Amino acid sequence: MASLLRQIVAGPRMRHPEADLDLCYVTDNIIATSGPSSSYPQVAYRNPLKDLVKFLDSKHGSNWAIWEFRAEGTGYPDEEVYGRVKHYPWPDHHPPPFGLVPLIMASMRNWLQDKEAEGRVAVVHCKAGKGRSGTISCSYLISEEAWTAEDAMKRFTERRMRPGFGNGISIPSQLRTIRYVDRWTKNGKHYMERPAEIVELHVWGLRDGVKVAIESYVEEGKVIKKFHQFAKAEREVVRGSIRKEMGFADVAMEVMGKAKEKTKTMPKDAGDVVESQNGDVPKDTGTSGLNSVNSELQPGGGDVIFRPSERIVLPSSDINIDFERRNKSKYGGFTMVTSVAHVWFNTFFEGNGPEQSGKADDSGVFEIEWDAMDGIKGSSRKGTRAFDRMAVVWKTPAEEARRASVMVEEPGEGEPVKEMSSADWRKSDDLSQDFEKKLGLRADMAASAAVSRANSPGPSTGGSNAGDDVPDEIEGVKQHVPPTDENLLSGVTGDQRDTDVGQAEEATPKDDGEVSATAKKLKNPTTRSQAEECQ
Template sequence: MASLLRQIVAGPRARHPEAGLDLCYVTDNIIATSGPSGTYPQLAYRNPLSQLVKFLDDKHGSDWAIWEFRAEGTGYPDSEVYGRVKHYPWPDHHPPPFALIPLIMGSMRNWLKGTDAEGKEGKEGKRVVVVHCKAGKGRSGTVSCSYLISEEGWSVEDALKRFTERRMRPGFGAGVSIPSQLRWVGYVDRWTKHGKRYIERPVEVVEVHVWGLRDGVKVAVEGFVDEGRTIKNFHTFSKEERDLVRGDIKKSNGFADVVTEAMKGKQAGNGTKENSDEPSISEKVMTAAQNSNDPDRLIGSKGGDVVFRPSEPLVIPTSDLNIDFERRNKASYGFTMVTSVAHVWFNTYFEGNGPENGGNPDDSGVFEIEWDAMDGIKGSSRKGTRAFDKMAVVWKTPRGRQSSIVINEPSVDEEVKQTQPADWRGDAAPSTGMDKDLGLRAATPSSASVSRASSVRSHKGETNDGHGPDDEREGVKPYGAEGENEIKAPDSVLPLSKDLPGPTHEVAKGDDPST
């Protein structure tokens, strides 16, 4: 019965024919496995830890070590694997804090090359790294592909293809399928090609532009804390921070040109309009997008076009930024119905062209994405009903904040720091945002407020042409289809219109929700 349960849980992932365990050899030196367990009830449907250790001992003697990434806890104490385990945990279904990548890559390289401080008796080429998360797919695949790219010289395409071929059963989709994790693999490729230099800086969210926003949508800004083990909600936008953009402009030169104008910061005088009849900058941005000649555009199909502006400076401590959307509709008996959930991660060092600028990223920029390219529920492609059509985040590096932190990959023979593990039993696991799903929820004051009123309705007496103090946009560089401040769209993002640059990339199908 236990063996049958393990086969059902493993589902689309390939099992090792000799070991009979849910694991695979990505290469001769990298093993990916689902998270083992030595306690019930997980022991009934996960890899038994004792069997995994026995297999590794028989095949590799003392030349194996584990790298684990489970913010929810490993499910076993370190002593059960001879203390031969490195901890770099972060939440399931999400990309890693990029600051962890140099540490993970350096520590894996040092172990495999036999140059680490522990066990120098290991022979180069004989050692193996065992990577695992929960299912040994999303997080483990991101790290495995990152190592092949950064340390073995593989291309992004070949690394992703190899992991899928070795980890997944034929016809069951890609090994790494979550859009933000795919974006991170692309970041690793750029990091590798430009000297493996990463700059960690805080980021300020200036505005969030949303096209086609539906009713009852809650928009939140999140980031990593606690060394990446926890995702923190730094801000949820209120109705008072929301402007429904109306009006029209007589002539449109395309969406990108209008965003360039909008991002210039100050208008004439003290930030007010020279002509009161002239449409506001936000009105121009939104209307230009609606008037785009792109035949595939979805803008304006339903909902409204909205700009969210935080009432106070909204600063995230690291360059990793997550924008989270949840759509709720009012239900009876004190409940609301969650009808859609989606989010997207991006890193402003890479979106600011840091690698290409010799480690000196732009101080501001714009990140854009369409609804269909967002991350779905628990690593799947499901997002529920459409909450919006397109989104753009205007960000900048705040002035007067903490200085930048330079993070390079540790050198050979250098002792590599690891982060604190989560409680292996999972008893004290922090809230990580992994449990978001569709369905009924108990109504709270905040959710009720969102659900009862339209998310795109302006309050009585509100104006749509104010932009707050001048210094809100001071230092924000212009953005557009031309000019030195152009930002290349990440690989997994579709360009918002044919006026905007950037390659297209079809989001992988066949997502495994158990990653």
């Protein structure tokens, strides 16, 4: 029975035929395995630690060591693997904090390429031995063995996955990190860890009930911390409107693509929301490009700029933009999470740091489409569409960068390499605020009213009753009506009109000051999906 459970859990991953364990040899000296366990109930469906150690001892004697990446805990004490384990943990289904990459690469290189110790192997594992383990395995082959990124990812898939069961590494943000590693390797392995500031966030085709959060790593990368969650007052509608009264029935109809007749009021010029690089409006070709994505605006969507009321300064260059869409029942006080998606990027690489000898740009814009976002638990499943496309305007805060920037170089051969502290091996989660996000019903919470995950609860009761007038999440928010499409996409000029949604009265022009330099890059935003970079 235990063997059957292990085969079911391993699923699409290859099992080693001789050991009958969920592991593979990526190369002759790199072994990728799912996380072993020495305690119940995990030992019933994961690799038993004693069996893994027995196999490694029989095949490699004392010439093996483990590199583990589990912020949720390894599931075994170090003593049970003779203390031969290196800890570089980060949360499941996410890319590594890039500051860990040079350390992990140097640590593995010193072990595997020690001329006085032939035949050594490195055993890498996370929970499933796929995403995090694959990212590090491929990064090592690229940075230390001179493999191309394509060859490294192909090899990992061939060795780790059963034929026809997809790629070994499939999470877009992890694939983006592998591209970062490739650029890092080709340009001298320079990396500057520095603070980053989010100036504003442009979102095209935003649906109702969406909350947006800014996150980054803390505690050596073991925990994802939410630094800011945008409130209603920080949103500015620049085109269209966000439809009200999206109850469960409306969500179901949206999923089925059968919007109510009254919602089929898409403006004729809605295609103008997005331009191609040359400034031309793309024509409807019937393909799966961005223009066909715009057709999904029928259930209601608007173009919004999020400007934080207070500065959002993150401690590192690794940034996560997290989206969650919630729709509230009109009766019963329940909400349903209908969309969950996020994306990680690194400002050092988005600012062309590797190509500029480690001197990255001080500001920039990161763009991505909905379809290229990370889904739930590393899958492509994100639920209903929450938006069409977004652009993040970021910069490096001068004063904070002067105090906290650190150049991270890969330690040389034979030099000591810093190791991170391990997570508690007995626990089962990484203590991140977004741990195990998922779709489904939630009980309504009055505490969410300030950010309005869906329709705001009534002001007097903190919740909604059957007869309450439930306002839309952006009702009463200032609307910006730009005189030209160029001003719409730059988001920094044009007449500002303070209105309720759907009404307008003239006001004086608004000067966005500090964002003027970086916002120029938004005048002709690209329509190329970030997913293409990961092909």
